[in-house]
Amino acid sequence: MLKEAIFHRPKNNFAYAYDEKTLHIRLQTKKDDVETVELIHGDPYVWEKGEWVSKRKVMDKSGSDEFYDYWIAEVSPEFRRLRYGFALTSGEEELIYNEKGFYEDEPKDCGLYFCFPFLNKVDVFQAPAWAKDTIWYQIFPERFGNGNKENDPEGALPWGSTEPSTTNFFGGDFEGVIEHIDHLVELGITGIYFTPIFKAHSNHKYDTIDYMEIDPQFGTKETFKKLVKVCHDHGIKVMLDAVFNHSGYFWAPFQDVLKNGEKSKYKDWFHIWDFPVVTKPKPNYDAFAFVSDMPKLNTENPEVKDYLLEVGRYWVREYDIDGWRLDVANEVDHQFWRDFRQAVKKEKEDVYILGEIWHDSMPWLQGDQFDAVMNYPFTTATLDYLAKNKTKASEFANSISKVMHSYPVNVNEVAFNLLGSHDTPRILTICEEDKSKLKLLFLFQLSFIGAPCIYYGDEFSMTGDQDPGCRKCMIWEEDKQDHDMFEFVKKLIALRKELPAFGNHGDIRFIEASDETNHVMYEKVAASNGERIIFVINNSDKDLVVTLPDGVKGKVLRDLWNGEEFAAEAETLQAKLPPYGFQILAY
Numbered sequence: 001m002l003k004e005a006i007f008h009r010p011k012n013n014f015a016y017a018y019d020e021k022t023l024h025i026r027l028q029t030k031k032d033d034v035e036t037v038e039l040i041h042g043d044p045y046v047w048e049k050g051e052w053v054s055k056r057k058v059m060d061k062s063g064s065d066e067f068y069d070y071w072i073a074e075v076s077p078e079f080r081r082l083r084y085g086f087a088l089t090s091g092e093e094e095l096i097y098n099e100k101g102f103y104e105d106e107p108k109d110c111g112l113y114f115c116f117p118f119l120n121k122v123d124v125f126q127a128p129a130w131a132k133d134t135i136w137y138q139i140f141p142e143r144f145g146n147g148n149k150e151n152d153p154e155g156a157l158p159w160g161s162t163e164p165s166t167t168n169f170f171g172g173d174f175e176g177v178i179e180h181i182d183h184l185v186e187l188g189i190t191g192i193y194f195t196p197i198f199k200a201h202s203n204h205k206y207d208t209i210d211y212m213e214i215d216p217q218f219g220t221k222e223t224f225k226k227l228v229k230v231c232h233d234h235g236i237k238v239m240l241d242a243v244f245n246h247s248g249y250f251w252a253p254f255q256d257v258l259k260n261g262e263k264s265k266y267k268d269w270f271h272i273w274d275f276p277v278v279t280k281p282k283p284n285y286d287a288f289a290f291v292s293d294m295p296k297l298n299t300e301n302p303e304v305k306d307y308l309l310e311v312g313r314y315w316v317r318e319y320d321i322d323g324w325r326l327d328v329a330n331e332v333d334h335q336f337w338r339d340f341r342q343a344v345k346k347e348k349e350d351v352y353i354l355g356e357i358w359h360d361s362m363p364w365l366q367g368d369q370f371d372a373v374m375n376y377p378f379t380t381a382t383l384d385y386l387a388k389n390k391t392k393a394s395e396f397a398n399s400i401s402k403v404m405h406s407y408p409v410n411v412n413e414v415a416f417n418l419l420g421s422h423d424t425p426r427i428l429t430i431c432e433e434d435k436s437k438l439k440l441l442f443l444f445q446l447s448f449i450g451a452p453c454i455y456y457g458d459e460f461s462m463t464g465d466q467d468p469g470c471r472k473c474m475i476w477e478e479d480k481q482d483h484d485m486f487e488f489v490k491k492l493i494a495l496r497k498e499l500p501a502f503g504n505h506g507d508i509r510f511i512e513a514s515d516e517t518n519h520v521m522y523e524k525v526a527a528s529n530g531e532r533i534i535f536v537i538n539n540s541d542k543d544l545v546v547t548l549p550d551g552v553k554g555k556v557l558r559d560l561w562n563g564e565e566f567a568a569e570a571e572t573l574q575a576k577l578p579p580y581g582f583q584i585l586a587y
Contacts, residue, residue: 001090005030005068006097008086010114012362016408017124018074023116024409027071027086027097031064034088039073040096041084044110051108056087063401063509070405080119083110125367127414128350130322132504134191134237135493136453137184140422141194141218142169142203144456144474145176153217160473164464169203170473174219174227180476181230187459187486188493191237191451193325193354195422197224200248204422204471206327207248207293211311221319228319239323239352240315244308244340245331249279249293269304270295288328299336308336309343316347329355329364329373337369354416365411375415375450377403382419386440386539387430393520393539397513404449404508413504415450419458422471426464427455435461436580439488440537443582446492447524447535449504459489495560499586501526501533502560511549519544519577533560533586538577548573548585555587 007028008014014026025039042054059071075082085098087106096103098113107113146152146159152171159170177192184192196205199213214221231238247254253266261267262275271286278284279292286296298304315321324344329337337355344351353371355364361373381403385396404412419441420427431437438461445452457474461482464470475481496503506524511534513520518540524533534552538544552568559565561584568587575583 002030013407017119020121021076023075025073028068031069036089037071038087044083052110065398065402082116083113085113127371128352131352131414134451136191136193137189138193138455142172144172145180146171147175147179164468164471166468174223178230185234187490193239196241209248209250237322241325243327245328246288246294246296299332312344313347316344323352325354327356330357372414372416375417378417392515393513393518394515397510417450418453420455425466426470428461429463446496459486461485500528501531536583538581541579544577546575558586560584
């Protein structure tokens with residue numbers, strides 16, 4: 001066994017509390033190098049005849065990526081304390097691995113083993129229970145629906161009359177969302193993520209002018225309160241988007257700094273390098289990506305922190321929103337986010353806190369800051385394989401497995417899984433307008449663990465290049481809508497809600513990933529009822545015949561897409577799929 005590849009860390013994604021009684025312990029080994037792993041575990045204070053008393057539990061191989069296998073065991077220590085190590089076997093060789101290194105024989109001194117000191121309830125990562133079963137829908141308010149022309153911004157264009165630009169307006173507002181709430185209900189949506197609604201200069205509203213005011217083009221505070229109530233009445237949660245990393249150019253405190261310079265009482269609210277303040281050609285202050293219109297806020301300043309924490313509390317307290325999506329979250333200090341979590345959760349315990357982070361996010365997902373992050377590694381892996389043809393089946397399976405093992409299971413269960421957004425080209429455009437591939441994207445997204453999010457209009461096969469092209473007006477003319485795609489997505493969402501194994505209550509593992517035929521086969525298993533579902537995706541332009549696993553023999557299989565049932569009585573059972581086709585079999 002290759003010792004250099006064997007790895008465990010007694011924290012983060014390798015050892016964590018899944019709930020108040022249960023610990024998950026993981027181990028990494030070289031791919032295909034180890035045959036079995038057992039968890040050696042026991043209470044550190046239970047000894048007999050001068051030896052530590054321990055037990056062994058077989059660990060399950062939970063997945064593999066390009067280089068490693070991953071193993072997991074679930075254990076519920078009686079006294080909430082644990083010392084533990086690992087017994088690895090390969091052929092005739094057994095190796096004991098603990099905190100102090102490798103041993104040929106199992107040491108009986110618990111001081112040599114990894115330590116989980118105590119399972120404290122307050123340390124358990126705990127996201128809102130409702131987030132696990134939410135189907136999100138992202139709305140860019142300026143482009144979803146114009147329900148009240150009286151509040152249109154000056155120069156607003158007729159709905160959908162031209163291509164979107166970085167500066168044009170079409171008058172989307174809250175009334176437009178209320179008018180079309182039945183569309184979201186029919187689709188099966190249970191959560192709306194709104195990009196910023198606060199007063200701002202741009203059409204995207206990420207350049208905040210006033211965090212405490214609604215932008216007039218969207219309506220009034222009363223209209224927003226009505227919108228939240230309508231959503232709640234239809235079983236839909238509401239999540240707002242806020243930028244606490246930077247303000248907009250026209251935010252009053254920054255305007256005061258521009259006017260009064262070093263004498264401004266707000267000069268320490270920002271990261272100004274020197275005075276006088278200069279905005280062009282480059283700002284002499286920290287800003288988002290050197291954009292002078294977006295000066296970075298000094299969230300370590302007590303006055304700034306107090307102001308922004310009250311923003312977080314205010315919209316929860318006064319309007320009963322259910323979540324915050326936090327823009328550029330990785331550039332704000334960790335202590336601010338710890339205080340933010342405590343502040344908003346005090347107003348409403350089950351508020352969902354989502355950070356925009358594009359890279360490894362474990363430091364923000366310890367249970368003291370965010371409930372989830374936008375799962376861009378999932379996005380990249382899925383688009384590269386199914387939409388862009390950049391990767392083959394094995395690379396896709398490896399990438400997804402790596403995503404799953406980068407975080408604890410309870411973190412993965414509420415991860416925000418998106419395919420497209422206001423920041424990326426439309427997924428159908430990435431697919432070069434191949435709707436068969438779009439359907440495969442939706443199938444994998446909606447059968448994966450985590451909380452899926454659909455970008456407005458993707459269910460109608462809308463197209464668009466990179467921002468601003470991806471921000472077209474929603475298509476509401478029925479003769480221009482893709483009703484077949486709508487019904488396809490609607491059916492997937494219904495299956496996800498109906499079957500625990502299909503959605504977020506089933507563990508996932510890849511059974512097969514063939515580069516030769518470019519297909520993948522994966523299985524979902526529900527712990528609650530033992531139901532198993534096999535998914536086969538043919539990501540090629542050729543007909544495919546695959547052999548189903550031996551485990552289905554003698555079972556009655558149900559095709560979840562066409563409702564047919566058949567007995568798997570043949571010695572070898574095969575599935576036939578057309579180009580870019582799929583099959584979903586439950587047993």
